[in-house]
Amino acid sequence: MTAAKIKLRINVQGKVQGVGFRYMTKVLADELKVTGGVWNEMDGSVTIEAIGDYPTLAKFIEKVKASPSPFGKVTHTTINKDCTIKDSQNFSIRN
Incomplete structure (x- = not known):
């Protein structure tokens, strides 16, 4: 039996753009x-x-x-369960 899948929408604020944050988040994922x-x-x-x-x-x-990026700094995080998120087979960086 596999563990139940949880779907979360996470919004991260701080120094998170232009510092490799998305790329390093993908590596972590x-x-x-x-x-x-x-x-x-x-x-x-x-x-x-x-x-x-x-x-x-x-x-x-x-x-x-x-912050998965050494140059980033997270100052605020909002996390919500969101069952409307579509299932996916991988983790992608989107525009």
């Missing part, structure tokens, strides 16, 4: 086998759709909050 996607928002924040089991997503969120 691929390492942890989290699926979904990441993209920049017009307001300077970054949105992440993350799909995985609870223990994996807890580790993913912890690392995102610490």
